Amino acid sequence: MRLEALRIPPRLHGFDGGGAEVFDLQIEGAQVVAVEPSRHPARGTLLSATVDAHVHLDKNYTVREVGPAEGNLFAAIQRIAVHRAGWTADGLRARMERALAEAWQAGTRAVRTHLDWIGTDAPASLAVFEELRARWHGRVALQFASLVPLDAYADAAAGERIAQTVKRAGGVLGAFVYRNEGIVHKLGRVFDLAQAHGLSIDFHVDEGLDADATGLRSIAQLTIARGLHGRVVCGHACSLAVQEDAFARDTLALCAQARLHLVALPTTNLYLQGAWDRTPVQRGITRIREAAAAGVRPSLATDNVQDSFYPYGGYDLVETFGLGVQMAHLAPADDWLDTITLNPARALGLEWDGRIAPGCPADLVLLAARDPYELLDARGRRRTVVRAGRILAKTE
Numbered sequence: 001m002r003l004e005a006l007r008i009p010p011r012l013h014g015f016d017g018g019g020a021e022v023f024d025l026q027i028e029g030a031q032v033v034a035v036e037p038s039r040h041p042a043r044g045t046l047l048s049a050t051v052d053a054h055v056h057l058d059k060n061y062t063v064r065e066v067g068p069a070e071g072n073l074f075a076a077i078q079r080i081a082v083h084r085a086g087w088t089a090d091g092l093r094a095r096m097e098r099a100l101a102e103a104w105q106a107g108t109r110a111v112r113t114h115l116d117w118i119g120t121d122a123p124a125s126l127a128v129f130e131e132l133r134a135r136w137h138g139r140v141a142l143q144f145a146s147l148v149p150l151d152a153y154a155d156a157a158a159g160e161r162i163a164q165t166v167k168r169a170g171g172v173l174g175a176f177v178y179r180n181e182g183i184v185h186k187l188g189r190v191f192d193l194a195q196a197h198g199l200s201i202d203f204h205v206d207e208g209l210d211a212d213a214t215g216l217r218s219i220a221q222l223t224i225a226r227g228l229h230g231r232v233v234c235g236h237a238c239s240l241a242v243q244e245d246a247f248a249r250d251t252l253a254l255c256a257q258a259r260l261h262l263v264a265l266p267t268t269n270l271y272l273q274g275a276w277d278r279t280p281v282q283r284g285i286t287r288i289r290e291a292a293a294a295g296v297r298p299s300l301a302t303d304n305v306q307d308s309f310y311p312y313g314g315y316d317l318v319e320t321f322g323l324g325v326q327m328a329h330l331a332p333a334d335d336w337l338d339t340i341t342l343n344p345a346r347a348l349g350l351e352w353d354g355r356i357a358p359g360c361p362a363d364l365v366l367l368a369a370r371d372p373y374e375l376l377d378a379r380g381r382r383r384t385v386v387r388a389g390r391i392l393a394k395t396e
């Protein structure tokens, strides 16, 4: 198969483009075998298949039963707690399948989901997740992180049980961190367990606009102290945006030193953060631009879809990218397409980092956008998804 006249954003180049912007690709079998400058004007934009570093497959599409939390994270947590008690394998399977089918059609090749993990035993969602991870193998690579309230790790035996289960199931150790008492000590327990069991870590951290929420800084310091550079992912970090510039800069320098992976969640952050009873001025998004300037190239991810935390949305990362561009002034847009391709691929430790080059997998998303401006319009988002060298889906 030959793909002609496509812009490849420079950050996604795994080859020397020699200053050209538009390319023709030759695909043989499941591989790209040649990338050459094109003689034609661009008729679209080529990305590597997208990677979604942070979702919640266990609770998506439940908003019709639980209701939206109207801008209040802790209300969202309470609403889902009541609903969670009634979760069944069939219900979970249907919700997860629907999400994966949508992500796959949109051109996503890998997804990391958090699984609500209350108590020490594995949640009902884990067995369903493992079943779907096997069923979707070769289409969407699936990872999970345990979403455990940080305080649960204060109990050493409970922490050990959780870590053993996560290890057995091939997952990532996670926690929800927000202004906890004794936060450094409890975070230290998570790092102890990760080290003892050889696990990577993924935190929900500082998801709020209180300037004294400084979990991110503690996590970066612990990552350096424990030598877990590059093994730790942090989602949200909203409070970084409301802290003093100098303080935030120091935190980001530590994050860079720790090779921490930062994931911003535009839809949910916009919905849950800022005021509800008047026009919200604060956007809740973390300091994406300062992070990048400090050497921490961040990811954008989907987070919640049609649940109490975020009642709208779907699994289209190109759409989420468009929102991120507008929310955080990610301009020029072309320069930030690594937020849904390369950066999350590295955060998830995927074999292919998403750079397009001869020899790379032919897992690609061909967008109709003829220039960077069309990336954010409905026509420009229309796409042809190519997986393993074959056209999977086309939107007209």
Ligand SMILES: Nc1ccnc(=O)[nH]1
Residues within 6 Å of the ligand: 056, 059, 204, 207, 268, 303, 304, 309
């Ligand atoms: N933003 C979120 C925090 C905690 N749980 C969720 O599902 N989402």
